[in-house]
Amino acid sequence: MSIPTAVWGTGNVGRAAIRAVAANPQLRLAAVIVNDADKAGRDAGELAALDRDLGVAATTDVDAALAEVAGGALAYAAAGELRPDDAVADIRRALASGAVVVTPSVYALYDHRGAPAELREPIEAACRAGGSALFVSGIDPGWGNDLLPVLVSGLASEVEQIRCQEIFDYSTYDAEDSVRYIVGMGQPMDYDPPMVAPGVPSMVWGGQVRLIARALGVELDELRETSSRQPLEATVTTALGEFAAGTQGALRFEVQGIVDGVPRIVVEHVTRITLAAAPDWPQPPDGGDGAHRVIVEGRPRIEINVEATDEGDNRSAGGNATAANRLVNAIPWLRSAPPGLYDGLDVPLAPSAYLRTPDPAMRS
Structure with a gap:
């Protein structure tokens, strides 16, 4: 059974997260949360720059959206650097409701073991209350500053x-x-x-x-x-x-x-x-x-360059997409993991579930 998944935010990372959820056969896009009332009611496919509707209308009703994904997942892509306290409160709310959460929005939790106790402990309590898990990664673009360099060092x-x-x-x-x-x-x-x-x-x-x-x-x-x-x-x-x-x-x-x-x-x-x-x-x-x-x-000296493009051969969009995909593709693993906080070294890199004839609309 596919995992009902919400995406919160439709900016640079949120657009890519919607596309990732829509493409992953293990997930089902159940809700899209927006803060801008002008986006409410618009189809997720339009907001994600796809050439097709996804049949999910964006909403500002957080309670209703989280009810749709209780026991499922939330990709939180709101601008945490602009409203860090609100981002933490949003994430705790989702975790306590029973949704696993993946997000790039709380920098202090990239290394959650080194995070201040006053930040980490309430989030751990929310994970226990909801039986849920949190994975924070994604900046620049996450895998490029944790998993990839560690793997390459082994060569x-x-x-x-x-x-x-x-x-x-x-x-x-x-x-x-x-x-x-x-x-x-x-x-x-x-x-x-x-x-x-x-x-x-x-x-x-x-x-x-x-x-x-x-x-x-x-x-x-x-x-x-x-x-x-x-x-x-x-x-x-x-x-x-x-x-x-x-x-x-x-x-x-x-x-x-x-x-x-x-x-x-x-x-x-x-x-x-x-x-x-x-x-x-x-x-x-x-x-x-x-x-x-x-x-x-x-x-030996080793150098690896990764160049990704998306949204019309834009490399900034490509970097954002790889960050979002790393997070979204981790959801099935997190859904089966014990409650708690996880980082970029804890969560294995999931092999692609997308190897098939591409849908041209997904390349928009």
């Missing part, structure tokens, strides 16, 4: 450093406010982007560094952060509008896991608003607009 005889990179041109990223005001693109060079405010990178990505360290059996001395910015040499116009010469055109930062005084595990972002910005920084392997890269420095 080396000696490992000196593991580096996980996200290298992206954000000119096609469908979130203009985040690009301009959180990342800082197009802002004066004396603007302080919230994304790299002291402590923020470690709060968001530090859990993934700790996961890799745990898998490799090493103790971290500390986490360190580095960041740098470069201005645009010329004004550029993108799908997001104009970005003036002299304003920020590129941002690069690292979260470093220090072992014996040396950065051994590194999560690095290289972000541009145009490929012409910061030409001396790491580039995608084929001159494209984005890639996720894992580098194992050691013997």
